[in-house]
Amino acid sequence: MHNFGSRWGDSAPQTSTRTLQGPDRTNNFAEAAHCRLRSELGVDHPTIWRLIDGLRTVQAGRDQHFECFVRGDQPPRKNRKYLLADERNQWTVGRFDANSDLLSLRGVAHNFMLN
Incomplete structure (x- = not known):
């Protein structure tokens, strides 16, 4: 962990700081694009031509x-369960202190468990 600080200095914000600021923190957009591409192609391992046609679509x-974004349309709202999970994560990270690191991590992990 000491190498991270010396390599990146103070330019890399802490995860807890980014979480409290509220922007999306994960690669959900990349995962959504991958899922959409797989559903558009209809197969897990497409041929090259099917991949090219699917990419065009x-x-x-x-x-x-x-x-739509250039026109100024609002993006679609997040699902309610994801909004609630974001609020719980912000609340958990907001009450984080050095003595309760394991408890805080367990609290955040609880929000990511799938039902």
Whole structure:
């Protein structure tokens, strides 16, 4: 952990700070894009031509989605359960102190358990 500080200095914000600031913290967008691509292709291991056709279809949809943002349309709202999980995570991280690190991590991990 000491190497991280010397390599990146203070330019890399702490995870707890990023969590309290509220922006999305994970690669949910990359995972969503991967899931969408798999569903568009309809197979896990496509042929090269099916991949190219699928990428063209997905790109056309992404271009249309981008134009909505350029127009000023609001993005779709997050699902309620994800909003509640974000609030619980912010609350858990907000009451974090050095003496309760294991308890805090367990609290955050609890929010990621799938039912």
